[in-house]
Amino acid sequence: MDLRNTDEGTHKPSEQPLNSSLSTVRRKLVLRDTLTFLTLSLVAVALYAVTSLLFRSFESHREVLAVRWASRGELLLKNGKPDQAVTALRTSLSFAPDDRPRQMLLAAALAASNHTDEASNYFLNLWESQPGDGFINLQLARLARRKANTSQAIDYYRAAIFGSWPGDAITRRRDARLELSDFLIQTGDLASARAELLVAARNAPETVGMDIGFGDRLLQAHDPSDALLYYQKGLARDPLNLSALDKAAQLTYDTGQYAMASSLALRGARLEPATAAEKSMQAVLKTIAANSERLLDLSLAKELSPRRRTEHLLAASRIARNRIESCIATNTGNATAVPPALIALKNSWTESSPQMLRKRLEEDETAQDRLTQLIDDTEIQTASLCGPPTGDDALLLLLANRRHTAAQ
Amino acid sequence: MESPPKMTISGKDPQESGEVVQPAMREERLFLLLSIFIGIISGLLVVSFRMAIEWLSVLLLGSAPAPHQVRLLIAPTVAGIVIALLTRFVFPQVRGSGVNQTKAALYIHNGYISIKTMIGKFLLSALAIGSGHSLGPEDPSLQIGAGVASKIGRSVGLSRERLRMLAPIGAAAGLAAAFNAPISAILFVIEEVIGQWTAGVLGSIVLSAVSAVVVARWFWGAQPMFRIPSVTLRDPRELLAYAVLGVVGGVASLFFAKALGYLRPKLRSQPQWFQMMQPALAGLLVGGIGYFGLPYVMGAGYGAIDQAMHGQFAFKMLLLLAVFKIIATTLSFSSGTPGGMFAPTLFTGAMLGAAVGSFENHIFPHLTGSVGSYALVGMGVLFAAFLRAPLTSVFMVLEVSGNYSIILPVILANTIAYLISRSLQPVPIFEVFTHQDGLYLPSMEEEREDSHLRFEDALLPVSAPILQGSETVWNSMKIVRQHKEIAAAPAVLVQCKDGGWYAAKQQELEAIFAEIGDDSDHPDAGTPLEERLGTERTPLMFPDQMLSSALPYFRRWPLIPISNRAMRGALEGVLSLEDVLNRYQRQ
Numbered sequence: 001m002d003l004r005n006t007d008e009g010t011h012k013p014s015e016q017p018l019n020s021s022l023s024t025v026r027r028k029l030v031l032r033d034t035l036t037f038l039t040l041s042l043v044a045v046a047l048y049a050v051t052s053l054l055f056r057s058f059e060s061h062r063e064v065l066a067v068r069w070a071s072r073g074e075l076l077l078k079n080g081k082p083d084q085a086v087t088a089l090r091t092s093l094s095f096a097p098d099d100r101p102r103q104m105l106l107a108a109a110l111a112a113s114n115h116t117d118e119a120s121n122y123f124l125n126l127w128e129s130q131p132g133d134g135f136i137n138l139q140l141a142r143l144a145r146r147k148a149n150t151s152q153a154i155d156y157y158r159a160a161i162f163g164s165w166p167g168d169a170i171t172r173r174r175d176a177r178l179e180l181s182d183f184l185i186q187t188g189d190l191a192s193a194r195a196e197l198l199v200a201a202r203n204a205p206e207t208v209g210m211d212i213g214f215g216d217r218l219l220q221a222h223d224p225s226d227a228l229l230y231y232q233k234g235l236a237r238d239p240l241n242l243s244a245l246d247k248a249a250q251l252t253y254d255t256g257q258y259a260m261a262s263s264l265a266l267r268g269a270r271l272e273p274a275t276a277a278e279k280s281m282q283a284v285l286k287t288i289a290a291n292s293e294r295l296l297d298l299s300l301a302k303e304l305s306p307r308r309r310t311e312h313l314l315a316a317s318r319i320a321r322n323r324i325e326s327c328i329a330t331n332t333g334n335a336t337a338v339p340p341a342l343i344a345l346k347n348s349w350t351e352s353s354p355q356m357l358r359k360r361l362e363e364d365e366t367a368q369d370r371l372t373q374l375i376d377d378t379e380i381q382t383a384s385l386c387g388p389p390t391g392d393d394a395l396l397l398l399l400a401n402r403r404h405t406a407a408q
Numbered sequence: 409m410e411s412p413p414k415m416t417i418s419g420k421d422p423q424e425s426g427e428v429v430q431p432a433m434r435e436e437r438l439f440l441l442l443s444i445f446i447g448i449i450s451g452l453l454v455v456s457f458r459m460a461i462e463w464l465s466v467l468l469l470g471s472a473p474a475p476h477q478v479r480l481l482i483a484p485t486v487a488g489i490v491i492a493l494l495t496r497f498v499f500p501q502v503r504g505s506g507v508n509q510t511k512a513a514l515y516i517h518n519g520y521i522s523i524k525t526m527i528g529k530f531l532l533s534a535l536a537i538g539s540g541h542s543l544g545p546e547d548p549s550l551q552i553g554a555g556v557a558s559k560i561g562r563s564v565g566l567s568r569e570r571l572r573m574l575a576p577i578g579a580a581a582g583l584a585a586a587f588n589a590p591i592s593a594i595l596f597v598i599e600e601v602i603g604q605w606t607a608g609v610l611g612s613i614v615l616s617a618v619s620a621v622v623v624a625r626w627f628w629g630a631q632p633m634f635r636i637p638s639v640t641l642r643d644p645r646e647l648l649a650y651a652v653l654g655v656v657g658g659v660a661s662l663f664f665a666k667a668l669g670y671l672r673p674k675l676r677s678q679p680q681w682f683q684m685m686q687p688a689l690a691g692l693l694v695g696g697i698g699y700f701g702l703p704y705v706m707g708a709g710y711g712a713i714d715q716a717m718h719g720q721f722a723f724k725m726l727l728l729l730a731v732f733k734i735i736a737t738t739l740s741f742s743s744g745t746p747g748g749m750f751a752p753t754l755f756t757g758a759m760l761g762a763a764v765g766s767f768e769n770h771i772f773p774h775l776t777g778s779v780g781s782y783a784l785v786g787m788g789v790l791f792a793a794f795l796r797a798p799l800t801s802v803f804m805v806l807e808v809s810g811n812y813s814i815i816l817p818v819i820l821a822n823t824i825a826y827l828i829s830r831s832l833q834p835v836p837i838f839e840v841f842t843h844q845d846g847l848y849l850p851s852m853e854e855e856r857e858d859s860h861l862r863f864e865d866a867l868l869p870v871s872a873p874i875l876q877g878s879e880t881v882w883n884s885m886k887i888v889r890q891h892k893e894i895a896a897a898p899a900v901l902v903q904c905k906d907g908g909w910y911a912a913k914q915q916e917l918e919a920i921f922a923e924i925g926d927d928s929d930h931p932d933a934g935t936p937l938e939e940r941l942g943t944e945r946t947p948l949m950f951p952d953q954m955l956s957s958a959l960p961y962f963r964r965w966p967l968i969p970i971s972n973r974a975m976r977g978a979l980e981g982v983l984s985l986e987d988v989l990n991r992y993q994r995q
Contacts, residue, residue: 033438036564040445047452055627058459065471091472094711097635121719121779128638 066096074105082113100126104135111139116146134163138176141183150187157183174200178217185220193221201230208234208241215247224255242268246281253288256402258299262292295395300372300403302365310361313371317357319392320378321349327386345381348374376400435570436608443612446560446574447581447619450553454585454620455627457530457552461545464538465707473540473703480540480698480706484691487539491532491745492687499528502746506551508842510579511601511849519558519572526555532746536687540706542694542736543747544754546586553582553620573609576601580613581620587750588624588633589807590617596800600838603850635714636809637780646775647820650785653764654821657789658828660760664734664753664794665829665837671742673844683744690743694736704729705736708751713787716762719779723770726763730756749837753794754787761786777817784809785817792822793829796836801826863958863970864951866991867981872911872967873897877904877938882928884937885921899966899984904938907977908945911967916941951980955991958983 073088089106093099103126110119120143127136141156157180165172177200184193201214211234218227231248234241245268253261265288273279298316300309324346328338360367379397383389389397468483495502501509502525513521533548557578561571576597584593594617598605641647675686697705704712712729715721721729737752765782768775784805792801805818835843839851873894875884888894900917902910920940924930932940946965949958950973958968962985972978 037441037445039563040442040449040560044445044448044452047449051452051456051627054456054459058463061466062462065466069472087472087474090711090715095471097714098631117722118720124778125635125637125718125780 062095066092066099066102068092069095070099070102070105073102073109077105077109077112082109085109086113086115107139111143116143119143120147132159132163134160134165134169134172134176137163138179141176141180145183153183154180170203174204178213181217181221185217190221190223194218194223194226197221197223198226206237208238208244211237212241212244212247215244215251219251224251227251228255239267240271242271242273242278242281245271246285249285249288253292258292258295262289262296265289265292291395294392295399298392298395298399300368300375300399302369306362306365306368309368310358313361313368313375314358316375316396317371319396320375323382323389323393324349324378327382330386339385341381342385345374345378349378372403376403380404435567438564438566439570439574439612440615442557442560442564442566442574443577443615444619446553446557446578447584447616448623449560450549450556450578450581450616451585451620451623453530453552453556454549454582455624457534457549458545458586458628460530460534461538461708464534465540468539469703469706473698473706475699475701475703477699477703480703481692481695484540484695484706485688486691487535487541488686488688488691488743488745491536492684494528494532495687495744495746496684499524499532501525502528502532503744504746504841504845505547505741505748506549506554506746507547507600507749508838508845508847508849510551510554510575511838511842512847513554513558513575514572514601515849516847518568519561519575521551521555521558521575523555523559526552526559529555529746533748536740536745536747537707539691540695540698541687541691541740541745541747542705542707542709542733542752543740543745543749544708544751545748546583546750547748548746549582549586549748550579551582553578553580553585553616557581557616573612577609577612577616581616584617585620585624587804587808588621588628589804590614590621592800592804592807593617593620595803596797599797599800600795632810633808634710634717634784636784636811637718637778639778639781639784639809639811639814641777641813641816643775644816646777647817649764649768649772649775649777650782650817650821651824652768653761653782653785654789654824655828656760656764657757657786657821657825658793658832660730660734660756661790661793661825661829662832664738664756664790665833665840667734667738668741668837669840669844671738672841675742676744676844686743687745690739690745693739697732697736702729702732705733705755709733709755710751713755713758713783716758717780717783719762719766721759721762723763723766726759726766730759730763733759749795750791753790757787757790758783759786761789781814781817784814785821788818789821789825793825794837796826796829796838798822798826861955861991862951863949863953863955863983864980866955866983866987867951867970868983868987870901870969870979870982872899872901872982874901874903875937877902877910877941878936880934881920881924881937881940882930882933884917885924888917888921901967901969901979901982902937902941903977904945906945908948909969909971909977909979910938910941910944911946911965911969911982912941913966955988958988959985962988 069088069092073085073092076082076085076088086106086109089102089109092102093106096102103122107119107122107126110122120140123136123140123143127133127140130136137156137160141153141160144150144153144156157176160176161173161180177196181193181196181200184190184196197214197217201210204210204214211230215227215230215234218224218230228248228251231244231251234244235248238244245264249261249264249268252258252264265285268285269282269289271278271282273282298312298319300312300316302309304312324342328342328346357371361371375396376399379389379393379400382393383397388394468479468487470477470479473480501522506529509521509525513519529548529551533543533545537543537545554575555578557574558571561574566574579601580593580597583596584590587593594610594613597613598610602609676683678686694706704715712721716726716729733752733756737749737756740747741749741752762779762783764786765777765779768782769777769779787808788801788805791804792798795801801822802815802818805814805822806812836851839849842849873891875887875894879887888900894900895914898914900912900914902912904910920932920937924933927933946967946969947961949968949970951970952973961968966984968983970980970983972980
């Protein structure tokens with residue numbers, strides 16, 4: 001077929017029939033091409049319509065499967081079957097791979113089924129798209145903690161604290177901070193733990209429960225003074241809160257603040273118990289109150305007036321003497337000889353004349369200290385040689401140990 | 409620099425040869441428009457193909473295939489029987505992956521792929537992959553695209569040459585839609601099917617691939633095929649770790665290729681009745697692998713690739729999956745079940761990559777590369793080593809990850825794997841298959857490696873006499889008459905003022921000189937020689953050009969002067985037909 005270009009201006013008479021047939025051919029070609037593309041367009045549209053129809057049905061079927069497997073996985077996770085939940089959630093995600101809540105659920109299921117590495121990897125993938133997500137960072141912190149990766153765990157905890165949280169962000173952030181402080185206590189970084197607790201406490205709602213909680217944690221972080229502060233804050237809010245009274249009394253008793261311990265314990269003991277737990281708490285409080293009162297009577301502290309201290313020393317001496325004698329008597333009955341240390345201690349007591357003692361003690365502070373030391377030595381030695389004491393001896397031993405610790 | 413004069417073999421400017429311009433232009437325009445339609449229709453068919461696979465998978469294997477489900481054994485076995493019967497009696501041309509079939513259409517059948525083959529490929533591949541045979545949908549998609557192109561080309565009545573070129577255009581569209589990666593598809597078709605960058609086809613391939621991807625994304629969304637974890641390379645020393653992956657991938661690809669190269673001809677040489685049973689037996693064995701603990705190896709395995717990338721498998725599991733995927737794919741493919749090799753290659757690469765990543769992260773915990781990044785690089789590594797498409801493998805990783813920072817590890821690992829694979833297995837796997845099938849299709853890898861002779865390989869110093877074109881005809885004649893050696897030379901080079909050359913035969917000069925005779929007052933005697941020779945010049949050619957490209961010019965010219973690219977008019981040497989032939993004979 002000759003399709004030579006023919007401009008009208010160059011027509012020669014002999015070429016006219018040829019040109020006319022060429023125009024016809026060209027028209028036919030244009031028509032044919034137009035029809036071809038029309039047909040192709042129709043085919044494409046028809047195919048698109050069919051594919052769209054099938055695709056819609058396909059997608060809805062996939063969605064149904066995804067939802068079904070996700071609910072199954074969620075249920076299994078709730079029922080404590082995380083391994084099966086993992087399979088179900090993976091299946092669900094194979095039908096709807098971009099569903100973020102289900103991805104989170106799968107990651108949580110992996111973590112719950114002790115697939116720590118897999119869970120970490122999964123959360124890390126989620127983290128990459130949302131590095132500021134508080135929940136993901138918290139989960140990663142927990143997983144790092146499980147893998148004993150302390151520094152990473154702390155980093156993720158901090159990211160969780162400063163991350164974004166849907167809903168009640170303040171509470172979630174505080175909980176994350178408290179969890180971090182628990183972790184820091186566990187790792188022995190008490191100073192950091194105290195700092196985190198104090199920051200959390202400042203932003204916490206003012207309730208007795210919160211105060212008690214902070215008090216407990218501060219106590220674990222070896223910060224009894226701040227702990228007591230928070231117990232007292234709680235008591236200021238609710239003076240009749242038995243739990244706060246119990247914890248504050250216990251703490252003051254343990255730290256040697258017997259007057260306060262006695263007062264707090266008596267306040268608690270006077271309350272009307274509502275439950276069995278409260279009854280048992282009150283029993284403890286009563287013991288604390290009684291012990292505190294007695295400890296105040298046996299106190300050999302230098303802060304007491306000379307006269308009062310002498311009275312206490314004389315009373316304590318009697319108790320200590322009785323203790324050493326009964327201890328020697330116990331040991332005399334044994335096949336083995338009385339330990340030389342015990343005999344030396346007994347001799348120390350013998351040297352002191354009871355008649356001269358009161359006068360000398362009232363006048364001589366050094367003598368008071370010496371006798372205090374002798375009482376302490378006696379209680380400590382007899383406790384180690386004759387077993388743990390009871391009654392006043394136990395209280396004297398408590399005071400002796402406290403002085404011994406303070407001196408160190 | 410002035411562009412060289414446009415010359416054709418006949419010496420005519422193509423613009424002047426109006427007898428060919430009009431149909432060619434029509435076909436060219438049609439070709440481009442058809443490419444878009446091919447892309448759209450291929451894209452729609454590939455979307456349907458993927459849907460069919462997933463639907464069949466849920467239907468036959470259940471929505472959550474797990475070990476010890478009897479259907480894992482039954483579904484691929486029964487599907488194997490159906491596939492064997494249909495392949496034997498209805499669709500005999502659907503065996504294999506689709507890549508070689510498309511190449512055969514291009515080089516043997518003038519671009520012809522029957523509608524029946526296309527339908528058969530669609531149905532049987534979907535059934536095979538959906539029932540759990542360890543094969544992939546990409547290569548069949550490539551053939552489906554090529555089939556669409558072939559059908560459209562025939563319907564439109566394109567010339568044989570154009571029709572032949574439509575097959576790779578459709579192939580690119582099919583692959584692009586299947587992979588959601590247009591660049592990789594274009595490169596693969598150029599690297600593996602056409603073998604060369606042809607400007608005329610490149611535009612059409614790009615158009616069809618882009619159209620197909622637009623359609624695929626319309627349905628599946630624009631997200632990459634795999635959800636890739638972010639990849640960073642903070643310490644360049646980590647490249648050593650990726651180099652190890654390259655070595656592992658290269659060796660693994662050798663095992664994979666050897667297994668296929670051994671089992672496929674063995675099974676094909678069995679009696680017909682046994683060949684009919686092979687897809688079912690392969691299905692039973694693959695199903696057995698799934699039944700006894702590894703259902704991930706069944707089907708294309710994209711879900712498992714995703715899990716490997718996200719560090720969801722332990723080291724031992726990754727190795728098991730890689731090994732059993734190679735076994736399962738070898739069984740499925742060698743049995744003649746239609747389906748592709750791309751997905752199994754990516755699967756094996758991802759598992760090996762993740763395994764190497766897990767191991768290296770365990771031994772060197774300071775490495776920053778995640779398991780996912782190793783899995784991703786591993787995919788490219790096996791693609792480069794096993795399918796022997798190094799360029800495609802690099803771009804594929806970039807496209808499916810959307811992360812450019814992975815480029816260095818990918819290039820390094822892929823190159824190592826490719827070189828190892830080339831040295832240990834010189835014949836690429838697709839070529840092994842064509843030889844097993846008794847076909848001799850061109851190997852694109854070999855073609856790339858072929859050393860072509862260039863002018864500089866045959867070039868000789870200028871020995872022909874040179875005349876200045878600016879001299880008058882009278883003076884030139886006197887020069888020739890005075891110097892016997894010029895008169896004796898068969899050809900003379902005339903240097904023209906415009907920097908061009910004219911290689912004149914002695915007879916040509918003698919004819920001009922004869923016209924003026926001894927008459928110095930002849931009107932032409934004072935005319936410059938170059939003017940008398942006309943405007944035509946010997947084609948401007950340079951030492952780095954292909955030697956073969958000179959051959960057509962010797963019909964017109966006795967010598968071809970080879971010019972210097974930097975200095976216009978300066979000669980590097982000359983070539984005669986005899987020199988060229990001598991050089992070829994010496995090769």
